[in-house]
Amino acid sequence: MATARTPVTPLPASGVLMSLADTAAAIRSGGFLSIAADEALLRQLPQGHWLAGSIPYFMGQGGGETTRDQLFVTALPVHGAAPRLCWYNQHNLSQIALDAPAHGLTVLIVPAFSEVHSLYAREAPGYEDMYMKPIVGWIAGVHLDDLGRAAPVVANGQTLSFRQDQALAIHIPLPETLYPRIEILNLFQPGPGDEITFPSTGFSAQECFVNGRLVNLAQYLVEQGVDTRLPLVADYSGAMINVSFKAVDAAAGHVDFYAPVFDDVVYRIAQPVPDYSQAFAGALPPDAHGASWSCNCILNYLYGELEGQRTGPITGPMTFGEIAYQLLNQTMVYVSLEAL
Template sequence: MNASRTPPARPVSGTLMDLQDTLVAIRSGAYLSIAADEALLRRLPPGNWLAGSIPYFMAQDGGETSRQKLFVTELPTHAGTPQLRWYDAASLHRVALDAPAHGLTVLIVPAFSDVHSRFAREAPAFEDMYMKPLVGWIAGVHLDDLGQAAPVVANGQTLVFSHDKALAVHIPLPESIYPRIDILNLFQPGGGDAIRFPSTGFSAQECFVNGQLVNLAQYLAQKGIDTRLPLVADYSGAMINVSFKAVDAAAGRVDFYAPVFDDVEYRIAEPVPDYARSFAQSLPGDALGARWSCNCILNYLYGGLEGQRTGPITGPMTFGEIAYQLLNQTMVYVNLEKL
């Protein structure tokens, strides 16, 4: 009876499904990007899918946390068969080189792994990066499971799961279609102090505030800074966030969800009063046709997005977003434009 079940109509950027509808989608032979709790992913049959663990979603009915549902996005197959390929920390530099000359790559990376760290630090310098469209996301876990479960990435063609390798699907596209990658960052640099770091990394003790060397943890405490607001930097006209992960006042150390770089000036972001409304108002009209998207778990949490919509775009709420490089507290989406 289930074999004849028809999957429900879904937004182009994907929909949140129960297991039975996901099985129907897999058995159709379509190439799929899937996000769900690891236990649910391990119940899936072989098929043309790649997946990462996460139980937080911007679904068709609004933000939702679920260990019983899967977010499914159908990938385009306009110009040939997509290719799934694993990358460890040593081979990750090839991710753009291996991409088709004209196409789109979707990359899923397990959080807190060596491959996550390497991508975050070095991706902007990878050969052919920025020459070939690349998006993706960082797999995570339910926040109740932090420290107890490791994020996982899965290859549906082989049913191999990995906690320490990234998985890409390289999708060829016809010359008549261009994958336009957009990032929507609600945050702008505030008018406060200029902050620089003496070294690149996921943590920092010291930083330069307006040119003066200070302990960052002490500075944040003394200024009463809301660490739900990210550091924001201008990367050649694009506003890029680095989100605070933890502040250890006793150790005088601050940890981040993405690396700070030693050649970039940062400022604490201006507050965003209404995340859901801001996302909806900031999206252009053609966002309705987005073919793939993801957003950040921190936006979901800090913006109170459970039960709220972020305009017409759906997608997993992840531990990090990828638009060529690692992003934080940002929406990433892809439109396929006809040339």
């Protein structure tokens, strides 16, 4: 009598956690790879066609995981012309969309807390050809225990060079028969509370307007008992975009954010999300299992207690910021390649 076989669950197309040895073997096979891992592991990788950023938090094939011993590896699509790796600093970052292929996909990794991080966050929406060329990516980080002691890094596997002050992009040409569909999955909706606007654009604020009245933001947050795990949310032409709170210093009357607030946008505090894992799984469309690249936010991982939990079929690094054209916070971004 034949023994019934246990169905084999296919590995997610958006990437998997791998050992150092298996990652090195994948690199030597010659494919183009996007890699996320602790810096110490990245520095042990062989030369090859890969780009990487430092981070030890992941949504792996077994669920949310914090590890310094494995690497998250995504095979990038290659159809004909070879992808091209390009470094960007504060002087040429504005060229990123112009450098992108006429038909293709760009994946960008930016080191957190760097000048290019700040510059991209503030100015990317105004770059020439932005929103005309598909650009996704993420902000490299460090283990939270290492904040202030270690700097996030980005690595170019073709030259085995590591940078703390430059961003790295891979420009991937695609045939006209394939279209990279970028999806933003934001669990947060604006709450019913006050309208908040800011007198200037930036990563920090002291004053803001609440329903048109000038107040100190830090004092307002404390007086209202705002749960700052919930982001500010704004409606950008139908897309809900978050700005997450980094720190609130009530004594100094100062608030820092993980992304800039803009002076021409109306924000509200988000409504609470009771179960992040269930909410992500429920919000994903049926075809999300075919996503070819993804990332999610470290704040969702922490606040949603996603360690050991799943976010539907999507895997990827849990990052210090997400990129879908512009910088995002507390958001999942994924890409699906669709036949035209």
